[in-house]
Amino acid sequence: MSKNSDSKPFSDWNGTPPASSYWDGFFEYHANDIYSPDTNNRTVIWTGQDADFTGLDTSYWMKLDSYQSGSRNLEWVNYEYVTYYLNRHTIEAMYHQLDLSAALHGEAKRWFMGIDLSKRAGRRKGYGDLAAFSICAVLVNKKSKERDYHPNQLDENKDPYFRRVELCLDSALGFDKSSIRKSYGEYEAEYRKKLVLDYSYQRFERAEKFHPMPPGEEGGI
Structure with missing residues (x-):
């Protein structure tokens, strides 16, 4: 591979990011910008009253939905999106x-x-x-x-x-x-x-619909 000034080194999630604030640097270096997450996610994790979470930890799925929707990233909250x-x-x-x-x-x-x-x-x-x-x-x-x-x-x-x-x-x-x-x-x-x-x-609006899709529809869980 030829050297290129714009190329980036391999991102190893086990590595230590070059930043003074550990978690800020960790996610900015290894992942997306935590302050501007992609909120136009295609997957909907249904947590409505008709959702069946038998034997599952509901809070886990709600937390996962907040992560992948862009409203939260561990301890950070995207207040503008919320x-x-x-x-x-x-x-x-x-x-x-x-x-x-x-x-x-x-x-x-x-x-x-x-x-x-x-x-x-x-x-x-x-x-x-x-x-x-x-x-x-x-x-x-x-x-x-x-x-x-x-x-x-x-x-x-x-x-x-x-x-x-x-x-x-x-x-x-x-x-x-x-x-x-x-x-x-x-x-x-x-x-x-x-x-x-x-x-x-409008930049926060999902690409598919305003309303989340019920279980069984394309993109739903």
Whole structure:
């Protein structure tokens, strides 16, 4: 083999990396960049309620999934990816709870995922759920011809799905009607303007689907 200035020596996992911080240097030298892992993995390790882990250690598989998905690398956590993952599930859970039409799913997700929740409402606990609810409510109010919801309506006139989630926001997270009206007003005003969203989250999206595939499908375990 001819010598090349760009060539790298054989990587021996039993060797000692040339770095002052042992583990940082070990993974950067012998593997991928631990701070920018490849999150577009093709394998899905299913840990849903219908997963069969009879005789197996569930925590082991959940930990393995976090490693290969890019959210964790031993003691390091990819917080940016974890935030994306949690936000994605928040808005998906919300529009399913509210029974939004499929036509509004994408728009609700783009709006919610494109805002910085950390800069809103003092990062109060549960604010993400309130924001997701408000976004869905504004979209239904502005774009749906079949359904009607506004926080100022009488309770008996409200869409039953929205009314049920309203009660949950109050009882579980302490967002009363006044808080919901205020949040709705803020997002309604934002909707009237040209939305300025950050789409950088899309780099974390898996190549196949947003939703993990159930056992038995291609790429699932």
